[in-house]
Structures are given as structure tokens and as C-alpha cells.
Amino acid sequence: QSVLTQPPSVSGAPGQRVTISCTGSRSNIGAGYDVYWYQQLPGKAPKLLIYANSLRPSGVPDRFSGSKSGSSASLAIAGLQAEDEADYYCQSYDNTLSNSPFVFGPGTEVTVV
Amino acid sequence: QLVQSGAEVRKPGASVKISCKTSGYTFTSYSIHWVRQDPGKSLEWMGWINAANGNTKYSHKFQGRVTFTRDTSATTAYMEVSSLESDDTAVYYCARMTGLHFDSWGLGTQVTVTS
Numbered sequence: 001q002s003v004l005t006q007p008p009s010v011s012g013a014p015g016q017r018v019t020i021s022c023t024g025s026r027s028n029i030g031a032g033y034d035v036y037w038y039q040q041l042p043g044k045a046p047k048l049l050i051y052a053n054s055l056r057p058s059g060v061p062d063r064f065s066g067s068k069s070g071s072s073a074s075l076a077i078a079g080l081q082a083e084d085e086a087d088y089y090c091q092s093y094d095n096t097l098s099n100s101p102f103v104f105g106p107g108t109e110v111t112v113v
Numbered sequence: 114q115l116v117q118s119g120a121e122v123r124k125p126g127a128s129v130k131i132s133c134k135t136s137g138y139t140f141t142s143y144s145i146h147w148v149r150q151d152p153g154k155s156l157e158w159m160g161w162i163n164a165a166n167g168n169t170k171y172s173h174k175f176q177g178r179v180t181f182t183r184d185t186s187a188t189t190a191y192m193e194v195s196s197l198e199s200d201d202t203a204v205y206y207c208a209r210m211t212g213l214h215f216d217s218w219g220l221g222t223q224v225t226v227t228s
Contacts, residue, residue: 002155033213034212034213034214036213036214036215038156038215044220045206045218045219045220045221046148046156046206046208046215046218047218048214048215048216048217048218051212051214051216052212057216089155089156091156091214091215092213093213099172099173100158100172100173100174101158102146102158102213103158104155104156104157104158105155106155107155107156
């Protein structure tokens with residue numbers, strides 16, 4: 001059971017905007033640790049999508065944006081495209097889990113309907 | 114770039130060693146982490162190796178059954194999992210860490226444990 005929570009799935013029509021939430025606690029996101037987002041296309045490896053809450057690596061379209069507030073973070077996908085169908089995972093650091101401090105959310109499946 | 118070794122099939126009780134060949138950066142400047150993904154599940158952090166000095170840290174879940182090593186001359190990291198069980202059937206990823214996140218991932222190695 002992850003210390004970060006995400007909705008299991010979100011869907012939207014092409015061109016729409018969808019958002020994915022990632023809720024943590026005072027020992028991870030709420031403690032000030034950054035949130036990172038990864039995109040995992042079907043059958044592929046995860047790929048860094050957003051780092052340091054809101055920054056995009058080179059090559060990531062600006063349709064993807066991230067934000068953080070308090071103990072939660074969000075990933076928004078504007079102008080949804082068929083190629084955005086994937087699983088999205090948030091990740092942070094937890095300072096109470098010295099054994100396993102790098103934590104991932106359970107993932108959110110994005111479907112373009 | 115991180116290039117992992119190919120899929121493996123093992124019997125229960127056996128061991129498997131996966132390689133993660135790196136290129137395009139100074140191997141000893143970054144740690145290599147290992148992440149497991151069970152079928153249809155999320156990502157689970159297993160531990161990491163300091164590529165510079167070989168120091169390792171393992172998640173308690175895997176401690177005692179997993180060993181990380183590296184060969185600096187080959188710029189390659191390795192993970193060996195022993196005493197395999199059917200529950201170890203998963204895709205295993207190596208990933209490079211920058212700060213507190215993983216900025217580059219291997220393609221994954223499918224390990225199937227079946228009798």
C-alpha cells in the first residue's frame with residue numbers, strides 16, 4: 001500500500017484537459033520534498049515527465065504541466081491526444097521510511113475516449 | 114542510456130543476475146537504483162548502489178536476497194536475486210538517480226519464475 005495516493009483512472013476526449021492528483025502526507029510531499037511524474041506507455045519503461053514539481057525535461061511537450069500545494073500535487077495534460085494513453089506515476093521522498101524512502105504512487109491510467 | 118540484459122526464466126529456488134550497461138555519462142558520478150514492477154502493479158523501489166564506491170542500500174523487503182554490484186571498467190551495474198519464488202515474477206528496471214528522482218531508465222528485464 002503506497003503512501004502516495006492517485007486515482008486509478010481518468011479519461012477524456014481528444015483535446016480535453018485532464019488532471020491527475022497525487023496526495024501524500026507531512027512526511028513526504030507535505031515535508032517539502034519535490035514530486036516527480038513518470039509516464040509509462042503500454043509495455044514500455046517509465047519515462048520522466050515532470051521533475052521538481054513543475055519542470056519539464058527537454059523533449060516533453062508543454063501540454064504536460066505539474067503543480068504542488070501542501071501535501072498534494074497534480075499533473076495536468078492539456079489538449080489530450082491519443083498518444084497520451086498511458087499509466088502515470090507520481091514519486092517523492094518520505095523521511096519516515098528510512099528503509100525505503102523513494103515512494104511511488106499506485107499509478108493512474110489515462111484513457112482517451 | 115541504460116541497456117539491460119534480456120528476459121530470463123528460472124525455476125523456484127534459483128538465482129538470476131541482471132545487467133545494466135550504461136553509456137553517455139560518467140558512470141561513477143551517479144547512483145544506480147533498481148525498481149521492480151509486478152504484473153499490472155505500480156513501481157517498487159528495491160535499493161541502490163553508489164557507482165563510485167560500491168556502497169549499497171537495500172529495501173528491507175529484498176534485503177538478504179538481492180545483491181547489487183558494479184564494474185566501473187565496464188560501466189555496468191548488476192543485480193542478483195536469489196531464492197526466487199513465483200512472486201518474484203516481475204519486470205526489473207535499473208534507473209539513474211539525479212537528486213531524488215530517476216532521470217533515465219533501462220528498458221526493463223522480465224524475470225519469470227515458473228516450475
